[in-house]
């Protein structure tokens with residue numbers, strides 16, 4: 290048994306990177322799916338803003354440098370992910386590389402190969418590079434960490450169309466204002482509605498944890514798996530790769546008994 294390559298002080302067995310340090314890589318990689326979408330929104334803000342019929346902001350008021358920065362950081366993240374997928378594949382891979390050529394695809398691929406990531410002799414660089422690249426992207430997008438996604442705005446607009454802007458609320462506020470059309474929405478009502486809609490969905494522990502995080506509920510995937518082992522929740526079925534799928538509503542009810550009842554009412 291040796292020590293973690295990052296000198297964090299944790300012991301490791303059959304790996305360079307300890308559980309805690311790998312957890313940081315995992316968290317960074319798992320944020321890539323929403324991050325990729327947010328980056329795209331940030332980079333293309335000008336065209337999205339121009340479409341909003343009630344938007345008071347003229348197109349050319351969006352600072353162009355902001356978009357360039359977002360694009361650059363997106364490219365940097367891409368370079369890091371491409372580099373590590375290639376590096377690990379050349380080291381351990383067999384004949385065909387099964388990796389989608391997108392930020393999400395590459396992050397998902399790395400997450401499917403935790404042993405390769407953790408055993409690579411430069412695993413500390415993998416940790417630094419992935420974490421830094423993701424953090425730099427988070428800094429450039431317009432999304433505070435306490436923001437909660439509230440689905441598409443969907444307000445009726447004067448010209449007969451509906452607003453397609455993404456609506457975000459804050460944990461500590463009751464009202465969310467759409468940044469495109471200015472419509473004000475009641476946050477608890479919308480959250481309740483989203484939770485109720487999601488309650489019947491089925492997902493594996495990792496995706497379910499992500500889904501709940503997007504709704505503003507923190508439930509680690511490891512907790513979901515522990516509950517399953519303790520038979521507090523039951524898998525509804527297994528997916529094509531043999532992973533257990535759970536009902537969102539079952540997990541929510543166990544994690545937040547009161548919330549569950551509210552959304553069922």
Ligand SMILES: [Zn+2]
Nearest residue numbers: 293297307310
């Ligand atoms: Zn460590």
Ligand SMILES: [Zn+2]
Nearest residue numbers: 442452467470
């Ligand atoms: Zn709107």
